Amino acid sequence: MDNIVKELQEANVGKVLVNEPLSKHTTIKIGGPADVFIEPDSIESLKKTLEIIKKHGIKWRAIGRGSNLLVSDKGIEGAVIKIGNGLNHMELDGTTLTVGAGYSIVSLAVQIARKGLSGLEFSSGIPGSIGGAVYMNAGAHGSDVSKVLTKAHILFDDGTFEWLSNEEMEYSYRTSILQKKRPGIVVEATFQLTEGDKTDISAVMKKNKEYRRDTQPWDLPCAGSIFRNPLPNYAGQLVEKSGLKGHSIGGAKISEMHGNFIVNAGNAKAQDVLDLIQFVKEKIYTIHGVRMETEVEIIGRM
Incomplete structure (x- = not known):
């Protein structure tokens, strides 16, 4: 891994870090380290980054601002490319x-x-x-x-x-x-x-923003909607009807405000969230006969 880090640094592609905790780069503030973390400073740097990664034959994946993302506690093998301020x-x-x-x-x-x-x-x-x-x-x-x-x-x-x-x-x-x-x-x-x-336009945006503020728990770290809506049902409503709002495992908790949000209520681990997701899936299938699918993307070493 030292060789690829050195080559990336010499190519001046942007920020290059080793064993960077992904908890710093996800909205739920959870995630183990990436072997190599790169934030390219331009489209050309992004292209060069991918060329170097491919040449060395290591695994890679791209992330943005880290919403809708759950990274495992063991982190991510290979390279993580963050598409940030350089683009x-x-x-x-x-x-x-x-x-x-x-x-x-x-x-x-x-x-x-x-x-x-x-x-x-x-x-x-x-x-x-x-x-x-x-x-x-x-x-x-x-x-x-x-x-x-x-x-x-x-x-x-x-x-x-x-x-x-x-x-x-x-x-x-x-x-x-x-x-x-x-x-x-x-x-x-x-x-x-x-x-x-x-x-x-501003009035519509203000109304949409206020709706989110009043119904979704963005005061605590979270990844956004956890489950896809199993239409014609809505995930949050199914969770609420099942009496699961507020249920917690470890530091992960189903939001009291919205049933389709899991919040990091304090030092939660990815495994806490995964266990809570599985708990919800089993309960809702037992009660309603509906199979829930995750909307949040789950990545990393398992």
Whole structure:
């Protein structure tokens, strides 16, 4: 591993750290160390990083701002590439927006609203980056990324770049082709927005943000929604009907505010969260006959 670290540092790709705790990089504040942690400072540095990693034949994965992510207590083998401030550029041409994958989706939504552009109101209050949102088709309040994205710039495992259209992203509920068929890193995304009234747009965003603040436990570390909604049911409602709100295992606790959130109530381990997820799955299947699937991505050494 020393050789790859030295080569990455000599290539000046950005921040390179060894045995970096992923608890520092996830919104639930849980996760063991990454063997090597890299935060590239540009798209070119990202490409160079992947070239070096591939040359050495080590495992890798990309992360954004760490929401919707549960990293195991044993950490992650190989390299973790964080898509952060080095890829947070933005270019606006009329109503066409191209933005780097490292950009905060909350910050972007606020800036776009101030310009009187509509389309990202749904994302008000959603934690995470543009890259993560595009990767998993993030959404809320009846809309999602697939409604406004026109194309996404992807760096694939073989080192090639490609722009994928909305149709080629094969979007469905919280899913894209990047999860199903063609693993890759979102580098940039282009959105088609519409002109609107600044006051109306801001009012919708304020309402969405207040709803999240009043119904979701962002005062404690959490990963966001734990389960996919097993439509026509809703995960949070099933948890509540089953009397599971407030149930805890170790430092992990089902939120009293929202049944589909597990919070880090104090020094929780990933195993606590995993045990609590399994407990919920078994209880809801026993009571309601519904099989729950996780929305949060679970990664690392198990």
